[in-house]
Each structure stands twice: as C-alpha cells, then as structure tokens.
Amino acid sequence: MTDPLLQVRNLKRYYPIRKGVIARTVGHVRAVDDVSFDVYPGETLGIVGESGCGKSTTGRAVVRLEAPTAGSVVYDGTDIAGLSTAKMRRLRTELQMVFQDPYSSLNPQIRIGELLAEPLIAHKRLDRTAAHAKAAEMLETVGLPKLYLNRYPHELSGGQRQRVGIARALMLEPKLIVCDEPVSALDVSIQAQVLNLLKDLQGEFGLTYVFISHGLGAIKYISDRIVVMYLGKVMETATTAEIFAQPKHPYTEILLDAYPEPDPRLRDRQRIIVEGDVPSPANPPKGCVFHTRCPYTKDICRTESPPLADGVACHFPLEAAGR
Amino acid sequence: MSVTPLLQVDGLRTEFSTDQGPVTSVDGVSFSLAPGETLCLVGESGSGKSVSALSIMGLLARNGRITAGSVLFEGQDLVGLPDRELRRVRGHAIAMIFQEPMTSLNPVLTIGDQLAETMILHLGLTKAQARQRAIELLEKVGIPRAKDVVDDHPHRLSGGMRQRVMIAMALSCEPKLIIADEPTTALDVTIQAQILRLMRELSAETGTAMIFITHDLGVVAEMADRVAVMYAGQVVEETDVYTLFDDPKHPYTSALLRSIPHITTPAGDRLNPISGSVPNLLHMPTGCRFHDRCLQAMDRCATEPPELLPVASQHSVRCWLYDETEVPA
Numbered sequence: 001m002t003d004p005l006l007q008v009r010n011l012k013r014y015y016p017i018r019k020g021v022i023a024r025t026v027g028h029v030r031a032v033d034d035v036s037f038d039v040y041p042g043e044t045l046g047i048v049g050e051s052g053c054g055k056s057t058t059g060r061a062v063v064r065l066e067a068p069t070a071g072s073v074v075y076d077g078t079d080i081a082g083l084s085t086a087k088m089r090r091l092r093t094e095l096q097m098v099f100q101d102p103y104s105s106l107n108p109q110i111r112i113g114e115l116l117a118e119p120l121i122a123h124k125r126l127d128r129t130a131a132h133a134k135a136a137e138m139l140e141t142v143g144l145p146k147l148y149l150n151r152y153p154h155e156l157s158g159g160q161r162q163r164v165g166i167a168r169a170l171m172l173e174p175k176l177i178v179c180d181e182p183v184s185a186l187d188v189s190i191q192a193q194v195l196n197l198l199k200d201l202q203g204e205f206g207l208t209y210v211f212i213s214h215g216l217g218a219i220k221y222i223s224d225r226i227v228v229m230y231l232g233k234v235m236e237t238a239t240t241a242e243i244f245a246q247p248k249h250p251y252t253e254i255l256l257d258a259y260p261e262p263d264p265r266l267r268d269r270q271r272i273i274v275e276g277d278v279p280s281p282a283n284p285p286k287g288c289v290f291h292t293r294c295p296y297t298k299d300i301c302r303t304e305s306p307p308l309a310d311g312v313a314c315h316f317p318l319e320a321a322g323r
Numbered sequence: 324m325s326v327t328p329l330l331q332v333d334g335l336r337t338e339f340s341t342d343q344g345p346v347t348s349v350d351g352v353s354f355s356l357a358p359g360e361t362l363c364l365v366g367e368s369g370s371g372k373s374v375s376a377l378s379i380m381g382l383l384a385r386n387g388r389i390t391a392g393s394v395l396f397e398g399q400d401l402v403g404l405p406d407r408e409l410r411r412v413r414g415h416a417i418a419m420i421f422q423e424p425m426t427s428l429n430p431v432l433t434i435g436d437q438l439a440e441t442m443i444l445h446l447g448l449t450k451a452q453a454r455q456r457a458i459e460l461l462e463k464v465g466i467p468r469a470k471d472v473v474d475d476h477p478h479r480l481s482g483g484m485r486q487r488v489m490i491a492m493a494l495s496c497e498p499k500l501i502i503a504d505e506p507t508t509a510l511d512v513t514i515q516a517q518i519l520r521l522m523r524e525l526s527a528e529t530g531t532a533m534i535f536i537t538h539d540l541g542v543v544a545e546m547a548d549r550v551a552v553m554y555a556g557q558v559v560e561e562t563d564v565y566t567l568f569d570d571p572k573h574p575y576t577s578a579l580l581r582s583i584p585h586i587t588t589p590a591g592d593r594l595n596p597i598s599g600s601v602p603n604l605l606h607m608p609t610g611c612r613f614h615d616r617c618l619q620a621m622d623r624c625a626t627e628p629p630e631l632l633p634v635a636s637q638h639s640v641r642c643w644l645y646d647e648t649e650v651p652a
Contacts, residue, residue, distance in 0.1 A: 050511035157600040187367040188538055189616075192582040192596035199593075214512065217541075217584035221594060244586060258516035259586055260541030264564045266587075267545050273516045275465070277481040 004038035011071035033232035044209040046223030054232040096169040100181035102161035106153040113149035159190035231289040248312040328355040335392035350556040361533040366553035418493035422505040424485035428477040435473035460491040483514035555612040562638040
C-alpha cells in the first residue's frame, strides 16, 4: 500500500473558557480530542458527524487554519502542526479549502477574475495577464462561462458561487483539498451538480479530498473511506461500504437509522432512535463520550474511554455482540 | 372519495412589493387537506412553500399581500377576514411551528408563561389551570423534568428541546391544523429523527391535520400522506406519497428524485443533477417555469404556461406532457 499523504495523530484542539474580569481560564472546550486518521493520495476521506463533533475544527487544523493544541498533522512527510508561518506559506499552495458558505467566503467587492487570479499573483508571482488567462481556463474547468470573470459574487447563484469557490481552491494546483460542508447551503437540485463536479475534478487533477459533512447521502456518494466523529472523538473509521453495510459502533448505527431515506416504504422500518441531546463538549461525559445516549451502555463504558482499535472505539462493537 | 376538506386553498396568489417592483412569490397555488391528513409542501428556495403557509395564516410581512384566490378553512374564507377574527382562528384552530424555535420563543418569558398565555387567551383557563396543563403538555412532547422546565427560560434548552416546546405550544389549544415550516431543518439528524417521530405520533393520536413544509425529500418520505411539489411559486405536482416516489409524473419531480443521493443505493452510481438553477422571481421564464431546465421540454413549453390538471384520481400535474389526450375519462 502507498504511503499516506496526510497522517493525523492524536490531534487535539482545546478552546479555553474564560470567565470574569481578568478572563481567568476556567475550563476547556475539547472541540477535537485525540483524533487520528490517515488520508491516502487520490482518495476521498469523509468525516461525518453532528454539530459540535469537531469535524470542521479537524478540517481547519489539517490546513493549519487552526493551530492544534497537541498532536501532529504530517503532510507529505512534514509535520505542519508546529510549522512557522513562512514555511507554512510555501505549503499553502498544496493544501486548500472549500468552505460551506460561498456567500461569505468570497469577497463581495472583488470581481471573480481578480478573486481567482489573486493567489497566482501572490504565490506564484505570475503577472496579471497570465493569471487572468489561467483564471478564465479554470472557470471553464468548473463549468462556468469565461464572461463571469467580470462579474461580482452577488451576481451569481449559490451553485455558481460554490463553483467559483472550488475554482479558487484549484488555482494553485493543490494536492489536498479540505471541503467543509461544500453542498449543505445549496438547493437540492444543485447539490448533485457540485458533487459530480468535485468527483470529475478529482479524476482530472488527481486530487485528494477530506470531505466534511453532516449529510450521510453526500458522504456516501463521494467518500472512499469514512471517519465518524462524536464529541471531538473518532467513533469509527472504515471503508464506505463497510460503514454502511456493517456499522460497528452503536453511534454509527444510530446515525444511519436517523437518516431520513427518501423512500416512504422505509418509514416504518425497525430502527433505533436515541433520546437525549448531544452533551456539551465543554463538559463531556466520563468514559466513552457516547455512553449517555448509547442503548448498549454497560458499567465499563461509564468509566473507561475505549481506545480506537480495529477502526472502532467501543468496548462492545456491534459485530462482536452478535447483532 | 370526497371527504369535506378541512382546508381548501384555491388559486392563491401572493405578491410582495420590492425595490425592484412587484414580485409574485406564490402564483395560483391550489391544494386541499382532509381532516387528520399530513400534506407535505416540498420545494427548493424561492418555490413559494413558506409564503404559501404565511399567506394561509395571514402572517405576511407588511410589503406582502394576497392578490387573488381563497383559503377556505372549515368553509370560511380566511382571505380578507378582519384581523380580530383571524386572530381567533390563529393559535386556536390553526397553529404554526417555525424552523428556528429560538426566534419564535420570547427570551424573557419562562416556558410556562409562554405556554399559558395562549391557553388563557383562547381557552379561558385560569393561571393555575394553564400552568398545570403546560406541565402536562411538556411531558407529552417528551421533555424530561417538565415540572422544572416549565419555569426555565428558552435559552436554557437545547435546539431539540426548544422545538419540543414549540410543538407543545402548537398543541396547547388542540388545533385542527398545524402548519410546520421546516421544523427540523436546523436540528441534527439524530434529533430530527426524534422530532419527526414525535410529530407523527402526536398527529395520529390527536387527529390533527398537518401541513409540513420541507426541502428534504427524505423528510417527505417519513411524514407525508400526500405531497404537493412546488417550483417557482406554483404547485407542479400533487399526489399521495407512494405514487410520488414510485411514479412521479412531472419532469421536475422525477429529476429531483434522481438527483439526491440515497444511502441504500449501490456505490458507483452517478447522480443525475438538474442543470441550471432555480429561476429568479424577478425574471420568471415564460411558458412553463421549468422548461429551460427540463430534459423533455417541447416547443410549446417555452411559450404556453401549463395548468395543474388531473392525470389520475388524486394525482395532478402541471405539464404539457400530460395534455388532454392522457387524462382518463
């Protein structure tokens, strides 16, 4: 097997909770708490989970928009977790990000042409004419007409804006792109356009993706392998086929059961709907973080946090339980 | 097959005056709802599903008004009804649940006070009776420690719990109809599953009819008895939920169904997106509003607007593909 392009090891990102006039730190929100995974060249790793599970923070740490509290993020042999800004700048060209909201991630006062040319001028020292020529080319690659170079972001629809967001991420010919909920803000009929575009571009440019989403449908469609997160921790990681056919972690099973499948004949299927809310990451449960909602909780789950072993962090993985 | 409808919306047209001129958000929407039935209004942004609901409730913003059509609720036309009489219907016979419970709950009042307010107003309960009933309602919608929560303020509750409070509030006056506008869109998927199940159980138990507005066909499949698919301010197809998923007639409906990823479909299948984007209300296409994105468009589709016509019993479609020749006698 080839070496991973990205190795995330024991990644932690804690945010201090400050109180009082002197802003004393009274605790930490453990947004990401000991997360490890690999991403191989040319694949799409999906990270799925509900709000507050730390999937976005993980994605931002991968491209060093967040400095990790602890742990390492080894990209192509270099640990970028502690890299200086200057050295990181060189790697920026290889690590790019596509954001959820193309409305707020594109500067509204700058024409699309400038938006796309800017990184080439800044990082690759291209002159304006050459950069604009490449911008025009890239617009066509993402399925937009060249004349959009002179438009402003607000003149475009949401789907078109997300294409621009993708084009901008591609301008520096990156190897790895972190896509953070790239279709969640889009209309249903447009989501498939963008998902297909991402797939096509991956084939064309040999891209590696980390695809973050709460939408199981999109995750399944685009990912080769999946990481399931809950309260800052990895619950399970496996190939897409394995996750959907034979989930090992109770949380994965519950997440799949909760997904409203577009088929009315499945509405009365046997399934587990858990009660209760996701606990706060500022005060996560002791032991297994999922034990407060898990239908199979036993004593050990309340006291001991299960390590990630064989792709599942559970004292009683479902397969072994003979379910 | 003719039950007297609880609600009959006919030719509803709602216009907003904007800086760029008048915009017709809802253009000739018709549907009906039998007692106890759940109708899903499904559509993308700008399809007019929310504006339809607000029009029925008489809750349009100041720049909006109903320019044509009628909304018969138990035989009484709500359009043009004086505010005072409309208020009697609203909250009592018809209740509404919104997407974001935090913005529809008053942050400075306790949960109990907000629940009690409508019951004192509409049902004439005393303060003590209303409080007792508020606790019962909170228990009914699955809120743990209802006796304590009744004295809490909304910010103390999670999103899912707030939405349960909204449901309790909607149920408080035993309405005949609940209009729910994307009630689970802001919630996580495991919480959404809880809320959807709760709403189904409550509607079955109390016999309350529901208009359930959503953009999510998965939610439609979970909730609907019947479905009206909306596109660009119009209903383009209306039928029962099974027919809609098994045998969609309108090209938009079938294209939408083909474009969404299922978690049960095999890997490797490619999604079939709908090309183009949802039209801008200020520049509505002539003829059929879907024609420039439709794979089966014919010449006449670009110029002649089709009407919503029956293609079978209880199944209507707004499309020239089903012109008179196909209508069963």
